[in-house]
Amino acid sequence: MKSTKATDCFVLIVEKTGDTILNNLLDWIKIHYENAENQASVITENKIAYLTDEHVEEKFTFYWDTVIGLVLQRNIDTARLLLSNHSQSDTEPFIHAIKIFKSMPTYSIYGGLPIAEYTSRFKGWQSSAKSKLECGIFLSDSNLNDVMKIICGDPDSTSLIRSHCSTWFQFLVAQLIYTDPTVKKHSLSLYAHRSVAKYYEESEYNHMDTLALDLFDGDLEGFVKKLKSYPDSGWSSTHLTNLLHLCDKIEPEFDMSEEVENTNPNEQYLLDYGTFLMTHHSLWQAGVTYLDYCSAVGKEHLSMLLSKLEITSDLRVSKILHYATARRLHNVVSSVCKVKGMLSLQKSGIGEALCWAIRGQDSAFATHLGDLYLKEYVKGGSFACPDILDNLGSIVVTCDRFMFIGKYIQFLKLATGNKLNEAALLYIELLRSNICPNYFRLTLLMDVLMFNDNSNECYFNIADMSLIAMRLDDAITEWNEDNESDNQYLLSKVFNIRQGIVKLVSISLIGKKIIV
Secondary structure, three states: OHHHHHHHHHHHHHOOOOOEOHHHHHHHHHHHOOHHHHHHHHHHHOOHHHHOOOOHHHHOOOHHHHHHHHHOOOOHHHHHHHHHOOOOOOOHHHHHHHHHHHOOOOOOOOOOOOHHHHHHHHHHHHHHHHHHHHOOOOOOOHHHHHHHHHHOOOHHHHHHHHHOOOOHHHHHHHHHHHHOOOOEHHHHHHHHHHHHHOOOOHHHOOHHHHHHHHHHHOOHHHHHHHHHOOOOOOHHHHHHHHHHHHOOOOOHHHHOOHHHOOOOHHHHHHHHHHHHHOOOOOOHHHHHHHHHOOOOOHHHHHHHHHHHOOOOOHHHHHHHHHHHHHOOOHHHHHHHHHHHHHHHHHOOOHHHHHHHHHHHOOHHHHHHHHHHHHHHHHHHOOOOOHHHHOOOOOHHHHOHHHHHHHHHHHHHHHHHOOOHHHHHHHHHHHHHHOOOOHHHHHHHHHHHHHHOOOOOOOOOEHHHHHHHHHHHHHHHHHHHHHOOOOHHHHHHHHHHHHHHHHHHHHHHHHOOOOEO
Protein backbone atom coordinates (compact mmCIF):
# COMPACT_ATOMS: atom_id res chain seq x y z
CA MET A 1 0.00 0.00 0.00
CA LYS A 2 2.91 2.32 0.70
CA SER A 3 4.39 1.77 -2.75
CA THR A 4 0.97 2.39 -4.33
CA LYS A 5 0.70 5.87 -2.85
CA ALA A 6 4.33 6.63 -3.53
CA THR A 7 4.16 5.64 -7.20
CA ASP A 8 0.85 7.43 -7.75
CA CYS A 9 2.38 10.57 -6.32
CA PHE A 10 5.54 10.24 -8.40
CA VAL A 11 3.67 9.56 -11.66
CA LEU A 12 0.99 12.21 -11.27
CA ILE A 13 2.83 15.01 -9.49
CA VAL A 14 6.60 14.70 -9.38
CA GLU A 15 7.75 13.28 -12.69
CA LYS A 16 7.83 15.78 -15.51
CA THR A 17 6.13 13.98 -18.38
CA GLY A 18 4.38 16.82 -20.14
CA ASP A 19 0.59 16.82 -20.37
CA THR A 20 0.17 13.22 -21.53
CA ILE A 21 0.20 10.75 -18.69
CA LEU A 22 -1.07 7.38 -19.92
CA ASN A 23 2.33 5.79 -20.58
CA ASN A 24 3.38 6.41 -16.98
CA LEU A 25 0.13 5.02 -15.64
CA LEU A 26 0.60 1.94 -17.81
CA ASP A 27 4.09 1.39 -16.44
CA TRP A 28 2.62 1.49 -12.96
CA ILE A 29 -0.13 -0.99 -13.92
CA LYS A 30 2.35 -3.47 -15.41
CA ILE A 31 4.39 -3.43 -12.20
CA HIS A 32 1.45 -3.99 -9.86
CA TYR A 33 -0.73 -6.27 -12.01
CA GLU A 34 1.54 -8.99 -13.37
CA ASN A 35 -0.93 -11.85 -13.61
CA ALA A 36 -1.53 -11.57 -17.36
CA GLU A 37 2.18 -11.51 -18.20
CA ASN A 38 2.88 -14.43 -15.88
CA GLN A 39 0.11 -16.50 -17.43
CA ALA A 40 1.31 -15.60 -20.92
CA SER A 41 4.76 -16.91 -20.00
CA VAL A 42 3.24 -20.19 -18.83
CA ILE A 43 1.45 -20.59 -22.16
CA THR A 44 4.34 -19.65 -24.45
CA GLU A 45 6.95 -21.63 -22.52
CA ASN A 46 4.95 -24.86 -22.54
CA LYS A 47 6.04 -26.57 -25.75
CA ILE A 48 4.06 -29.78 -25.28
CA ALA A 49 0.89 -28.28 -26.67
CA TYR A 50 2.68 -27.22 -29.85
CA LEU A 51 4.14 -30.69 -30.44
CA THR A 52 0.78 -32.44 -30.20
CA ASP A 53 -2.64 -32.00 -31.68
CA GLU A 54 -3.87 -30.44 -28.42
CA HIS A 55 -5.17 -26.92 -28.92
CA VAL A 56 -3.48 -24.22 -26.87
CA GLU A 57 -6.74 -22.47 -26.04
CA GLU A 58 -8.16 -25.76 -24.78
CA LYS A 59 -5.12 -26.84 -22.81
CA PHE A 60 -4.94 -23.53 -20.96
CA THR A 61 -8.36 -22.58 -19.67
CA PHE A 62 -7.12 -19.07 -18.89
CA TYR A 63 -6.01 -18.46 -22.48
CA TRP A 64 -8.62 -15.83 -23.38
CA ASP A 65 -8.48 -14.18 -19.96
CA THR A 66 -4.75 -13.81 -20.53
CA VAL A 67 -5.21 -12.29 -24.00
CA ILE A 68 -7.74 -9.78 -22.66
CA GLY A 69 -5.50 -8.99 -19.68
CA LEU A 70 -2.59 -8.23 -22.02
CA VAL A 71 -4.76 -6.06 -24.25
CA LEU A 72 -5.95 -4.09 -21.22
CA GLN A 73 -2.30 -3.33 -20.42
CA ARG A 74 -1.51 -2.48 -24.06
CA ASN A 75 0.88 -5.41 -24.19
CA ILE A 76 -0.02 -5.91 -27.83
CA ASP A 77 3.04 -7.85 -28.97
CA THR A 78 2.54 -10.63 -26.41
CA ALA A 79 -1.21 -10.72 -27.08
CA ARG A 80 -0.48 -11.05 -30.81
CA LEU A 81 1.91 -13.93 -30.08
CA LEU A 82 -0.82 -15.78 -28.19
CA LEU A 83 -3.29 -15.23 -31.06
CA SER A 84 -0.68 -16.63 -33.46
CA ASN A 85 -0.58 -19.81 -31.36
CA HIS A 86 -4.34 -20.28 -31.48
CA SER A 87 -5.54 -23.34 -33.38
CA GLN A 88 -7.53 -21.06 -35.72
CA SER A 89 -4.72 -18.57 -36.27
CA ASP A 90 -4.70 -19.29 -40.01
CA THR A 91 -8.37 -18.38 -40.43
CA GLU A 92 -9.54 -15.03 -41.79
CA PRO A 93 -10.79 -13.55 -38.46
CA PHE A 94 -7.50 -14.26 -36.70
CA ILE A 95 -5.39 -13.12 -39.65
CA HIS A 96 -7.24 -9.76 -39.63
CA ALA A 97 -6.96 -9.46 -35.85
CA ILE A 98 -3.23 -10.22 -35.85
CA LYS A 99 -2.71 -7.69 -38.64
CA ILE A 100 -4.63 -5.03 -36.67
CA PHE A 101 -2.55 -5.75 -33.58
CA LYS A 102 0.65 -5.48 -35.55
CA SER A 103 -0.27 -2.12 -37.10
CA MET A 104 -1.33 -0.41 -33.86
CA PRO A 105 0.55 2.92 -33.58
CA THR A 106 2.43 3.68 -30.38
CA TYR A 107 3.21 6.96 -28.69
CA SER A 108 6.18 8.00 -26.57
CA ILE A 109 7.07 11.41 -25.18
CA TYR A 110 10.72 10.49 -25.57
CA GLY A 111 10.99 10.56 -29.35
CA GLY A 112 8.54 8.89 -31.71
CA LEU A 113 5.53 10.53 -33.33
CA PRO A 114 4.38 14.03 -32.40
CA ILE A 115 1.15 13.93 -30.45
CA ALA A 116 -0.96 15.39 -33.27
CA GLU A 117 0.34 12.87 -35.82
CA TYR A 118 -0.05 10.01 -33.36
CA THR A 119 -3.66 11.01 -32.64
CA SER A 120 -4.42 11.11 -36.35
CA ARG A 121 -2.85 7.70 -36.98
CA PHE A 122 -4.53 6.14 -33.96
CA LYS A 123 -7.96 7.31 -35.04
CA GLY A 124 -7.35 6.02 -38.57
CA TRP A 125 -6.13 2.68 -37.23
CA GLN A 126 -9.10 2.34 -34.86
CA SER A 127 -11.56 3.38 -37.58
CA SER A 128 -10.23 0.63 -39.84
CA ALA A 129 -10.57 -1.91 -37.05
CA LYS A 130 -14.14 -0.74 -36.28
CA SER A 131 -15.20 -1.20 -39.89
CA LYS A 132 -14.07 -4.83 -39.77
CA LEU A 133 -15.79 -5.33 -36.43
CA GLU A 134 -19.05 -3.87 -37.75
CA CYS A 135 -18.82 -6.10 -40.81
CA GLY A 136 -18.94 -9.11 -38.50
CA ILE A 137 -15.56 -10.51 -39.52
CA PHE A 138 -14.84 -11.65 -35.95
CA LEU A 139 -18.26 -13.07 -35.07
CA SER A 140 -17.14 -16.64 -35.75
CA ASP A 141 -15.25 -16.56 -32.44
CA SER A 142 -17.04 -14.73 -29.63
CA ASN A 143 -13.89 -14.37 -27.55
CA LEU A 144 -11.97 -12.80 -30.43
CA ASN A 145 -14.95 -10.55 -31.12
CA ASP A 146 -14.88 -9.35 -27.49
CA VAL A 147 -11.17 -8.59 -27.74
CA MET A 148 -11.72 -6.56 -30.91
CA LYS A 149 -14.54 -4.61 -29.22
CA ILE A 150 -12.07 -3.54 -26.55
CA ILE A 151 -9.50 -2.60 -29.21
CA CYS A 152 -12.07 -0.48 -31.03
CA GLY A 153 -13.17 1.34 -27.86
CA ASP A 154 -16.71 0.00 -28.22
CA PRO A 155 -18.96 1.24 -25.36
CA ASP A 156 -20.44 -2.26 -25.12
CA SER A 157 -17.07 -3.55 -23.89
CA THR A 158 -17.22 -1.56 -20.65
CA SER A 159 -18.74 -4.37 -18.60
CA LEU A 160 -16.20 -6.82 -20.04
CA ILE A 161 -13.32 -4.55 -19.07
CA ARG A 162 -14.87 -4.11 -15.62
CA SER A 163 -14.98 -7.88 -15.11
CA HIS A 164 -11.27 -8.21 -15.92
CA CYS A 165 -10.08 -5.38 -13.65
CA SER A 166 -9.85 -6.00 -9.93
CA THR A 167 -9.62 -2.29 -9.03
CA TRP A 168 -11.07 0.90 -10.37
CA PHE A 169 -7.58 2.25 -10.97
CA GLN A 170 -6.82 -0.69 -13.26
CA PHE A 171 -10.15 -0.12 -15.00
CA LEU A 172 -9.42 3.59 -15.46
CA VAL A 173 -6.14 2.94 -17.28
CA ALA A 174 -7.53 0.03 -19.34
CA GLN A 175 -10.36 2.17 -20.71
CA LEU A 176 -8.17 5.15 -21.52
CA ILE A 177 -5.85 3.05 -23.72
CA TYR A 178 -8.50 2.72 -26.43
CA THR A 179 -10.76 5.71 -25.74
CA ASP A 180 -8.37 8.58 -24.94
CA PRO A 181 -4.73 7.44 -25.26
CA THR A 182 -3.38 11.01 -25.15
CA VAL A 183 -5.39 12.00 -22.10
CA LYS A 184 -4.09 15.09 -20.31
CA LYS A 185 -3.51 15.35 -16.58
CA HIS A 186 -6.29 17.87 -16.11
CA SER A 187 -8.82 15.42 -17.58
CA LEU A 188 -7.92 12.53 -15.30
CA SER A 189 -10.09 13.77 -12.45
CA LEU A 190 -13.32 13.26 -14.42
CA TYR A 191 -12.29 9.81 -15.66
CA ALA A 192 -11.15 8.78 -12.17
CA HIS A 193 -14.44 9.68 -10.52
CA ARG A 194 -16.38 7.85 -13.24
CA SER A 195 -14.22 4.77 -12.79
CA VAL A 196 -14.46 4.57 -9.01
CA ALA A 197 -18.24 4.99 -9.26
CA LYS A 198 -18.40 1.67 -11.14
CA TYR A 199 -16.92 -0.09 -8.11
CA TYR A 200 -18.21 1.71 -5.01
CA GLU A 201 -20.74 4.12 -3.70
CA GLU A 202 -19.08 7.25 -2.33
CA SER A 203 -19.84 6.13 1.22
CA GLU A 204 -17.84 2.95 0.56
CA TYR A 205 -14.61 4.69 -0.46
CA ASN A 206 -11.66 3.50 1.58
CA HIS A 207 -8.63 5.54 2.59
CA MET A 208 -6.70 4.54 -0.52
CA ASP A 209 -9.55 5.59 -2.79
CA THR A 210 -9.78 9.07 -1.31
CA LEU A 211 -6.01 9.51 -1.44
CA ALA A 212 -5.86 8.52 -5.11
CA LEU A 213 -8.80 10.77 -5.99
CA ASP A 214 -7.10 13.72 -4.27
CA LEU A 215 -4.06 13.13 -6.47
CA PHE A 216 -6.16 12.92 -9.63
CA ASP A 217 -7.96 16.10 -8.56
CA GLY A 218 -4.64 17.83 -7.94
CA ASP A 219 -5.62 18.49 -4.31
CA LEU A 220 -2.19 18.07 -2.73
CA GLU A 221 -3.19 19.73 0.53
CA GLY A 222 -6.04 17.27 0.99
CA PHE A 223 -3.76 14.42 -0.04
CA VAL A 224 -1.10 15.27 2.55
CA LYS A 225 -3.61 15.79 5.36
CA LYS A 226 -5.33 12.46 4.67
CA LEU A 227 -1.95 10.79 4.31
CA LYS A 228 -1.00 11.79 7.85
CA SER A 229 -3.99 9.89 9.21
CA TYR A 230 -3.05 6.72 7.36
CA PRO A 231 -2.12 3.92 9.83
CA ASP A 232 1.32 3.04 8.48
CA SER A 233 3.47 4.48 11.29
CA GLY A 234 4.16 7.67 9.39
CA TRP A 235 6.33 6.21 6.64
CA SER A 236 4.24 7.48 3.73
CA SER A 237 3.37 10.87 5.14
CA THR A 238 7.00 11.59 5.98
CA HIS A 239 8.58 10.53 2.72
CA LEU A 240 5.91 11.71 0.31
CA THR A 241 5.44 15.06 2.01
CA ASN A 242 9.19 15.46 2.04
CA LEU A 243 9.31 14.58 -1.67
CA LEU A 244 6.58 17.08 -2.54
CA HIS A 245 8.30 19.79 -0.55
CA LEU A 246 11.67 19.16 -2.20
CA CYS A 247 10.02 19.35 -5.62
CA ASP A 248 8.34 22.65 -4.69
CA LYS A 249 4.93 21.09 -5.24
CA ILE A 250 3.51 22.21 -1.90
CA GLU A 251 3.79 25.28 0.25
CA PRO A 252 5.08 24.16 3.65
CA GLU A 253 3.00 26.58 5.68
CA PHE A 254 -0.25 24.61 5.45
CA ASP A 255 1.30 21.59 7.14
CA MET A 256 3.35 23.20 9.89
CA SER A 257 2.37 23.70 13.51
CA GLU A 258 2.99 27.04 15.21
CA GLU A 259 5.80 25.77 17.42
CA VAL A 260 7.88 24.71 14.41
CA GLU A 261 6.88 27.36 11.91
CA ASN A 262 10.41 28.79 11.90
CA THR A 263 11.93 25.37 11.28
CA ASN A 264 12.86 24.15 7.82
CA PRO A 265 9.72 22.12 6.93
CA ASN A 266 11.76 19.48 5.16
CA GLU A 267 13.71 18.95 8.38
CA GLN A 268 10.52 18.87 10.42
CA TYR A 269 9.16 15.91 8.42
CA LEU A 270 12.40 14.02 8.94
CA LEU A 271 12.54 15.03 12.61
CA ASP A 272 9.05 13.71 13.31
CA TYR A 273 9.68 10.41 11.62
CA GLY A 274 13.19 10.01 12.99
CA THR A 275 11.85 10.61 16.51
CA PHE A 276 9.21 7.94 15.93
CA LEU A 277 11.79 5.42 14.70
CA MET A 278 13.95 6.04 17.76
CA THR A 279 11.16 4.59 19.91
CA HIS A 280 11.21 1.28 18.01
CA HIS A 281 13.31 -1.52 19.47
CA SER A 282 14.86 -2.55 16.14
CA LEU A 283 14.52 0.54 13.92
CA TRP A 284 16.17 3.12 16.17
CA GLN A 285 19.39 3.04 14.13
CA ALA A 286 17.43 4.16 11.06
CA GLY A 287 16.03 6.97 13.21
CA VAL A 288 19.59 8.16 13.86
CA THR A 289 20.12 8.59 10.12
CA TYR A 290 16.93 10.64 9.74
CA LEU A 291 17.87 12.92 12.62
CA ASP A 292 21.33 13.42 11.11
CA TYR A 293 19.64 15.34 8.29
CA CYS A 294 17.91 17.75 10.66
CA SER A 295 20.71 20.23 11.14
CA ALA A 296 18.71 22.72 13.18
CA VAL A 297 17.44 20.57 16.04
CA GLY A 298 18.35 17.03 15.02
CA LYS A 299 21.47 16.79 17.15
CA GLU A 300 19.65 18.01 20.24
CA HIS A 301 16.85 15.48 19.73
CA LEU A 302 19.30 12.71 18.96
CA SER A 303 21.22 13.40 22.14
CA MET A 304 18.07 13.18 24.24
CA LEU A 305 16.71 10.08 22.49
CA LEU A 306 19.97 8.12 22.53
CA SER A 307 20.24 8.72 26.28
CA LYS A 308 16.75 7.30 26.79
CA LEU A 309 17.29 4.09 24.81
CA GLU A 310 16.85 1.01 26.94
CA ILE A 311 20.10 -0.84 27.52
CA THR A 312 19.18 -4.41 26.67
CA SER A 313 22.54 -5.86 25.64
CA ASP A 314 26.24 -5.10 25.34
CA LEU A 315 25.83 -4.99 21.55
CA ARG A 316 23.24 -2.25 21.82
CA VAL A 317 25.49 -0.31 24.21
CA SER A 318 28.35 -0.56 21.71
CA LYS A 319 26.12 0.75 18.95
CA ILE A 320 24.81 3.64 21.05
CA LEU A 321 28.33 4.64 22.05
CA HIS A 322 29.50 4.35 18.44
CA TYR A 323 26.78 6.70 17.20
CA ALA A 324 27.26 9.11 20.09
CA THR A 325 31.06 9.21 19.80
CA ALA A 326 30.95 9.72 16.03
CA ARG A 327 28.63 12.70 16.55
CA ARG A 328 30.56 14.07 19.55
CA LEU A 329 27.59 13.66 21.86
CA HIS A 330 29.76 13.47 24.97
CA ASN A 331 26.82 13.78 27.34
CA VAL A 332 25.28 10.63 25.82
CA VAL A 333 28.55 8.72 26.17
CA SER A 334 28.81 9.81 29.80
CA SER A 335 25.18 8.93 30.55
CA VAL A 336 25.30 5.47 28.97
CA CYS A 337 28.64 4.64 30.57
CA LYS A 338 27.29 5.66 33.97
CA VAL A 339 24.28 3.37 33.58
CA LYS A 340 26.54 0.49 32.60
CA GLY A 341 28.90 1.34 35.44
CA MET A 342 26.09 1.31 37.99
CA LEU A 343 24.87 -2.05 36.67
CA SER A 344 28.41 -3.42 37.00
CA LEU A 345 28.67 -2.03 40.51
CA GLN A 346 25.45 -3.77 41.52
CA LYS A 347 27.10 -7.02 40.49
CA SER A 348 30.14 -6.21 42.67
CA GLY A 349 32.22 -5.47 39.61
CA ILE A 350 34.00 -2.34 40.81
CA GLY A 351 36.79 -2.84 38.30
CA GLU A 352 34.36 -3.02 35.38
CA ALA A 353 32.46 -0.05 36.78
CA LEU A 354 35.69 1.93 36.85
CA CYS A 355 36.35 1.03 33.20
CA TRP A 356 32.95 2.51 32.30
CA ALA A 357 33.62 5.63 34.37
CA ILE A 358 36.95 6.11 32.58
CA ARG A 359 35.33 5.61 29.18
CA GLY A 360 32.53 8.04 29.99
CA GLN A 361 34.88 10.60 31.59
CA ASP A 362 32.29 10.93 34.36
CA SER A 363 34.16 12.62 37.21
CA ALA A 364 31.23 12.49 39.64
CA PHE A 365 30.75 8.74 39.18
CA ALA A 366 34.52 8.25 39.20
CA THR A 367 34.71 10.10 42.54
CA HIS A 368 32.12 7.72 43.97
CA LEU A 369 34.13 4.73 42.75
CA GLY A 370 37.33 6.28 44.05
CA ASP A 371 35.79 6.52 47.50
CA LEU A 372 34.86 2.83 47.33
CA TYR A 373 38.43 1.94 46.33
CA LEU A 374 39.95 3.97 49.18
CA LYS A 375 37.52 2.64 51.79
CA GLU A 376 38.28 -0.92 50.68
CA TYR A 377 41.97 -0.10 51.05
CA VAL A 378 41.39 1.21 54.57
CA LYS A 379 39.73 -2.10 55.47
CA GLY A 380 42.01 -4.52 53.65
CA GLY A 381 45.26 -2.72 53.00
CA SER A 382 45.24 -3.34 49.23
CA PHE A 383 43.56 -2.03 46.08
CA ALA A 384 41.21 -4.11 43.94
CA CYS A 385 42.00 -4.40 40.21
CA PRO A 386 45.49 -2.87 40.36
CA ASP A 387 45.97 -3.31 36.60
CA ILE A 388 43.13 -0.87 35.94
CA LEU A 389 44.50 1.60 38.47
CA ASP A 390 47.83 1.53 36.66
CA ASN A 391 46.10 2.75 33.48
CA LEU A 392 43.70 5.43 34.61
CA GLY A 393 44.29 7.69 31.64
CA SER A 394 42.81 11.18 31.56
CA ILE A 395 40.39 10.50 34.42
CA VAL A 396 43.13 11.60 36.85
CA VAL A 397 42.92 15.08 35.34
CA THR A 398 39.16 15.45 35.68
CA CYS A 399 38.68 13.62 38.99
CA ASP A 400 40.51 14.73 42.17
CA ARG A 401 39.85 11.40 43.85
CA PHE A 402 41.67 9.43 41.20
CA MET A 403 44.37 12.06 40.99
CA PHE A 404 44.99 11.27 44.66
CA ILE A 405 44.77 7.50 44.12
CA GLY A 406 47.20 7.70 41.22
CA LYS A 407 49.74 9.66 43.24
CA TYR A 408 49.19 7.48 46.31
CA ILE A 409 49.86 4.30 44.33
CA GLN A 410 52.98 5.95 42.94
CA PHE A 411 54.04 6.77 46.51
CA LEU A 412 53.50 3.18 47.64
CA LYS A 413 55.60 1.87 44.77
CA LEU A 414 58.45 4.23 45.66
CA ALA A 415 58.26 3.41 49.37
CA THR A 416 58.10 -0.35 48.90
CA GLY A 417 60.84 -0.08 46.29
CA ASN A 418 63.11 1.44 48.94
CA LYS A 419 63.23 4.80 47.16
CA LEU A 420 62.42 6.65 50.34
CA ASN A 421 63.87 10.03 49.37
CA GLU A 422 61.56 10.24 46.36
CA ALA A 423 58.71 8.74 48.36
CA ALA A 424 59.15 11.43 51.04
CA LEU A 425 58.85 14.22 48.49
CA LEU A 426 55.64 12.72 47.08
CA TYR A 427 54.31 12.06 50.58
CA ILE A 428 54.68 15.71 51.57
CA GLU A 429 53.10 16.73 48.25
CA LEU A 430 50.05 14.61 49.06
CA LEU A 431 49.74 16.17 52.52
CA ARG A 432 50.21 19.68 51.21
CA SER A 433 47.80 19.37 48.24
CA ASN A 434 44.87 18.64 50.53
CA ILE A 435 43.23 16.31 47.96
CA CYS A 436 43.23 13.42 50.42
CA PRO A 437 39.63 12.70 51.54
CA ASN A 438 38.98 13.11 55.26
CA TYR A 439 38.23 9.42 55.91
CA PHE A 440 41.64 8.46 54.47
CA ARG A 441 43.83 10.95 56.35
CA LEU A 442 44.65 8.65 59.26
CA THR A 443 45.63 5.93 56.80
CA LEU A 444 47.87 8.35 54.91
CA LEU A 445 49.42 9.60 58.15
CA MET A 446 50.09 6.00 59.23
CA ASP A 447 52.37 5.74 56.21
CA VAL A 448 54.87 7.95 58.03
CA LEU A 449 55.96 4.72 59.72
CA MET A 450 57.44 3.58 56.40
CA PHE A 451 60.23 6.09 56.95
CA ASN A 452 61.25 4.53 60.30
CA ASP A 453 63.88 2.28 58.76
CA ASN A 454 67.23 1.11 60.10
CA SER A 455 69.25 3.63 58.14
CA ASN A 456 68.85 6.25 60.87
CA GLU A 457 68.29 8.79 58.12
CA CYS A 458 65.72 11.56 58.33
CA TYR A 459 63.84 12.21 55.11
CA PHE A 460 61.98 15.35 56.21
CA ASN A 461 62.94 18.91 57.15
CA ILE A 462 61.45 20.97 59.98
CA ALA A 463 58.64 22.33 57.78
CA ASP A 464 57.72 18.82 56.68
CA MET A 465 57.61 17.61 60.30
CA SER A 466 55.36 20.54 61.21
CA LEU A 467 53.03 19.77 58.27
CA ILE A 468 52.73 16.12 59.33
CA ALA A 469 51.91 17.15 62.92
CA MET A 470 49.38 19.73 61.72
CA ARG A 471 47.63 17.21 59.45
CA LEU A 472 47.45 14.80 62.40
CA ASP A 473 45.72 17.45 64.53
CA ASP A 474 43.27 18.11 61.66
CA ALA A 475 42.54 14.39 61.32
CA ILE A 476 41.85 14.07 65.06
CA THR A 477 39.46 17.02 64.99
CA GLU A 478 37.59 15.70 61.95
CA TRP A 479 37.39 12.23 63.46
CA ASN A 480 35.86 13.55 66.68
CA GLU A 481 33.30 15.53 64.69
CA ASP A 482 32.30 12.61 62.46
CA ASN A 483 32.52 9.70 64.90
CA GLU A 484 30.75 9.54 68.24
CA SER A 485 32.26 6.16 69.16
CA ASP A 486 35.23 3.93 68.34
CA ASN A 487 37.67 6.29 70.10
CA GLN A 488 39.88 3.30 70.84
CA TYR A 489 40.55 2.95 67.10
CA LEU A 490 41.50 6.62 66.91
CA LEU A 491 43.73 6.44 69.97
CA SER A 492 45.53 3.41 68.59
CA LYS A 493 46.20 5.07 65.23
CA VAL A 494 47.22 8.40 66.74
CA PHE A 495 49.56 6.71 69.19
CA ASN A 496 51.33 4.84 66.38
CA ILE A 497 51.60 7.94 64.21
CA ARG A 498 53.02 10.04 67.05
CA GLN A 499 55.46 7.28 67.88
CA GLY A 500 56.63 7.35 64.28
CA ILE A 501 57.01 11.12 64.27
CA VAL A 502 58.91 11.04 67.56
CA LYS A 503 61.24 8.39 66.23
CA LEU A 504 61.97 10.42 63.09
CA VAL A 505 62.68 13.51 65.19
CA SER A 506 64.88 11.50 67.55
CA ILE A 507 66.92 10.09 64.69
CA SER A 508 67.42 13.50 63.22
CA LEU A 509 68.47 15.04 66.56
CA ILE A 510 70.84 12.25 67.49
CA GLY A 511 72.42 12.19 64.09
CA LYS A 512 72.20 15.95 63.83
CA LYS A 513 70.61 15.46 60.41
CA ILE A 514 67.68 17.77 60.79
CA ILE A 515 67.51 19.81 57.60
CA VAL A 516 66.97 23.45 58.50
